[in-house]
Amino acid sequence: DAKTTQPTSxxxxxxxxxxxxxxxxxxxGNEYVYWYRQIHSQGPxxxxxxxKNNETNEMASLIITEDRxxxxxxxxxxxxxxxxxxxxxVRPPNFGNEKLTFGTGTRLTIIP
Amino acid sequence: xxxxxQHPSWVICKSGTSVKIECRSLDFQATTMFWYRxxxxxxxxxxxxxxxxxxxxxxxxxxxxKFLINHASLTLSTLTVTSAHPEDSSFYICSGGPTxxxxxxxxxxxxxxxT
Numbered sequence: 409d410a411k412t413t414q415p416t417s418x419x420x421x422x423x424x425x426x427x428x429x430x431x432x433x434x435x436x437g438n439e440y441v442y443w444y445r446q447i448h449s450q451g452p453x454x455x456x457x458x459x460k461n462n463e464t465n466e467m468a469s470l471i472i473t474e475d476r477x478x479x480x481x482x483x484x485x486x487x488x489x490x491x492x493x494x495x496x497x498v499r500p501p502n503f504g505n506e507k508l509t510f511g512t513g514t515r516l517t518i519i520p
Numbered sequence: 521x522x523x524x525x526q527h528p529s530w531v532i533c534k535s536g537t538s539v540k541i542e543c544r545s546l547d548f549q550a551t552t553m554f555w556y557r558x559x560x561x562x563x564x565x566x567x568x569x570x571x572x573x574x575x576x577x578x579x580x581x582x583x584x585x586k587f588l589i590n591h592a593s594l595t596l597s598t599l600t601v602t603s604a605h606p607e608d609s610s611f612y613i614c615s616g617g618p619t620x621x622x623x624x625x626x627x628x629x630x631x632x633x634x635t
Contacts, residue, residue: 451524451613451626452564495563501622507554508615508624510564 412496417515426483428514430496433477438500441472443481445492446513452495455481491518522548526614526627533634538602541630543570543614549594550616555587558611558629570597570614604634 413431420426432441443455456463456470458479463470469482483490495513499506523546533539543553551572556564568589569577576589588600597616601608611631617624 446564449611449629449631451526451615451629453626454623457622506552506624507566507569509566510556512563 412498412511414494414496414511414514416512417517419517419519420483420486421519422488423485426486426490426516426518428481428483428494428496428516429478430481431478432496432498435476435498439498440501441470441476441479442497442499442508443468443470444495444497444508444510445490446495447489447492452510455494486516486518488518488520490516492516522546522618522621522623522625524614524616524625524627526612526630528630529628530631531633533604533632535605535634536603538600539604539632540598540600541612541614541632543597543599543616543627545595545616545625548616548618548621550597551594551619553591553597553614553616554624555589555597555599556613556615558613564613567599570599572597601632604632606634608632609634 440457440459442457444452446452456468458470472479493513493515495510525544527542553570555567557567558564567582570589570591572591578584591597611629613629615624615626
């Protein structure tokens with residue numbers, strides 16, 4: 409799986425958009441970008457994934473650069489409950505029965 | 521989304537004893553489930569892949585005789601930590617997902633403390 413680089417930590421004011429970057433310069437053509445988050449003392453939660461087009465769901469938006477070497481997860485209106493560690497993972501299509509490799513992630517703190 | 525449960529959510533045991541952690545997929549069948557371990561302020565580390573009806577596959581450095589995995593049915597995988605030591609104290613998380621889905625679902629985790 410391609411290696412990802414994320415900032416160790418970020419702060420964001422409550423109600424503002426939280427933009428979490430991820431660099432994946434060695435991503436291969438068939439690898440997707442996945443985002444998970446882990447709230448303290450809980451299991452990780454799937455957020456979103458994409459290949460090359462921007463994606464949006466009820467939780468977040470995913471913006472992938474044209475060269476696919478980086479991406480940004482956007483939480484449009486951050487709340488205190490969004491405080492968590494966010495993991496960016498790149499890999500071939502992740503079917504439910506394939507393992508995931510987690511990096512160090514970004515610890516996002518939402519400030520009241 | 522699909523639900524994965526774990527039991528117990530936390531357990532305290534004495535050094536030298538064994539403890540079993542259950543992982544259940546509540547609304548899907550899982551031929552494969554994964555066990556992770558997470559130490560404080562660290563990321564999740566994959567320990568092993570649990571395969572229904574066959575032996576588990578362990579990651580390098582994980583002792584298969586210490587961490588016994590049984591995947592007896594399509595909805596239940598168990599991890600038994602044998603002869604537990606204080607250094608086994610950690611947060612254990614399981615995951616799985618339907619083969620037809622792009623998503624993988626994680627259990628809420630089990631916090632093990634060995635005294």
